[in-house]
Amino acid sequence: MVFRKPFPVESTSVETARCARMIRVQQRHRVSGQAIRVASVFACRFTAGTTLYTAHAEGDAADFMLAGGHTPQELQRVADQVVRDGTKRTVRNRFRRTEVVFVSVGDQQWVRGQGWSHYDRVAHTSHVHAGCSFSTRTKPRCAGGDGKLPTRYVNGG
Numbered sequence: 001m002v003f004r005k006p007f008p009v010e011s012t013s014v015e016t017a018r019c020a021r022m023i024r025v026q027q028r029h030r031v032s033g034q035a036i037r038v039a040s041v042f043a044c045r046f047t048a049g050t051t052l053y054t055a056h057a058e059g060d061a062a063d064f065m066l067a068g069g070h071t072p073q074e075l076q077r078v079a080d081q082v083v084r085d086g087t088k089r090t091v092r093n094r095f096r097r098t099e100v101v102f103v104s105v106g107d108q109q110w111v112r113g114q115g116w117s118h119y120d121r122v123a124h125t126s127h128v129h130a131g132c133s134f135s136t137r138t139k140p141r142c143a144g145g146d147g148k149l150p151t152r153y154v155n156g157g
Ligand SMILES: [Zn+2]
Pocket: 056, 061, 062, 063, 128, 129, 130, 157
């Protein structure tokens, strides 16, 4: 068996267990695992083009950046893999679906229970966004919030 070093994960000062697991499952994939250059987790900021806090602010989302020149097709392939691991029981996810609920790539979004549709915010052209929760109006800890996870979410990355 050839040992492949998995892609690195950065910005993990705040990271949920379910997000860490979603990333670990991607690291096990031969194709998408090698296509990904780095996964980036924590960022205390709004979702681009909105005043909603991104799931990254709770460490509950990952941005999968690809190695080399990424084509829309390569980005889509990784996005499809992330969705598959969240909806099917596979060897790579050890037959336990990941808890991803929102994926965005290009001008498309996938929402658990709804499938793929048009994403009308700033397009993700350089990476695949994968969240275990949605953008929210609730202030995260990093912005002075009380640290309770939001009960109301607004769809979007
Ligand atoms: Zn993101």
